[in-house]
Amino acid sequence: MTSALASRRSALLALCLSAAYALGCSDAGSSTTTAEDRDAGLSADSAPPPSPTADAASPTDAGSGAATIAVSASDFDCILDWQKVRGFRVKRIGGGALAESLAVANSASGGTYPPGTVLQLVPTEAMVKREPGFSPATKDWEFFSLSAQSSGTTIRARGTTDVINAFGGNCFNCHNQAQPQWDLICEQTHGCDPLPISSATIQSIQNGDPRCN
Numbered sequence: 001m002t003s004a005l006a007s008r009r010s011a012l013l014a015l016c017l018s019a020a021y022a023l024g025c026s027d028a029g030s031s032t033t034t035a036e037d038r039d040a041g042l043s044a045d046s047a048p049p050p051s052p053t054a055d056a057a058s059p060t061d062a063g064s065g066a067a068t069i070a071v072s073a074s075d076f077d078c079i080l081d082w083q084k085v086r087g088f089r090v091k092r093i094g095g096g097a098l099a100e101s102l103a104v105a106n107s108a109s110g111g112t113y114p115p116g117t118v119l120q121l122v123p124t125e126a127m128v129k130r131e132p133g134f135s136p137a138t139k140d141w142e143f144f145s146l147s148a149q150s151s152g153t154t155i156r157a158r159g160t161t162d163v164i165n166a167f168g169g170n171c172f173n174c175h176n177q178a179q180p181q182w183d184l185i186c187e188q189t190h191g192c193d194p195l196p197i198s199s200a201t202i203q204s205i206q207n208g209d210p211r212c213n
C-alpha cells in the first residue's frame with residue numbers, strides 16, 4: 001500500500017513537473033491561489049446578508065449623515081423629468097444635491113454615488129443608493145423591479161442581491177460585473193455583459209414612459 005501510494009505520488013509529481021511550464025504548477029502559484037481564496041473568503045465574510053430589520057430601524061444618530069433613505073413608489077415618477085446622463089436618468093431623493101450625483105455620473109474615473117441617488121435606464125428598473133452600511137455586498141445599492149402605469153408606479157420587488165427583473169435576470173449578478181471604480185454602474189464600457197437592446201430602443205422606451213402622460 002505504501003509503495004502504491006508512493007508511486008502514485010511520483011506519478012503526480014512527474015505530471016506536475018512536465019506541466020509546470022504550461023500550467024504554472026509550482027509552489028508559488030499554489031500559494032498565490034490560496035491567498036486569493038482567503039481574501040475572497042474574508043471579503044465575503046465581511047459582507048453579511050442584509051438585515052430585513054435594517055429598513056425599520058430608526059436612525060439613532062440623526063445628523064451623522066447616515067440617516068435612513070426612505071424610498072417609496074411615488075419616488076419613481078416620469079423618467080423624462082429626470083436629468084439625462086448619456087443613456088440613463090438621475091434623480092436625488094432624501095434632500096441631497098443632485099449636482100453631487102451628477103458629478104460622479106460625469107466623472108471620467110468613476111466614484112461612489114452619494115446616498116439618495118436614484119438611477120433608471122428604463123421605467124421598470126431602478127437603483128437607489130441607500131445609507132452607508134445598508135448592504136455592503138451591493139455597495140449600499142437597493143435594486144427595484146417596478147411596474148409603471150399612467151396611474152403611477154408599483155414596486156414589484158426590491159432588495160439587494162436577490163432582485164429579479166421582468167426577464168428573469170438577477171440585477172446584482174449583472175451589475176456586479178462592473179469594474180470596481182464604477183460603483184456597480186454598467187453603462188456600455190464598464191465590464192458588464194451588454195443588454196440585448198440598442199440605445200435607440202432604450203431611448204424610445206424612456207419616451208414611452210406611461211407615467212409621463
Ligand code: HEC
Nearest residue numbers: 088119120121125126144165169170171174185186187195
Ligand atoms: C442581463 C444583465 C442585466 C440585468 C439582469 C439587469 N441589468 Fe441593469 N443594466 C445592464 C447593463 C449592461 C446596463 C447598461 C446598458 C446601456 O447603457 O446600454 C444596465 C443599466 C442599468 C441602469 C442604468 C445605470 C447603469 O448601470 O448603466 C440601471 C439603473 C439598471 N440597469 C438597473 C437594473 C435593475 C434594478 C435590474 C433588476 C431589476 C437590472 N438593472 C437588471 C445589465 C443588466
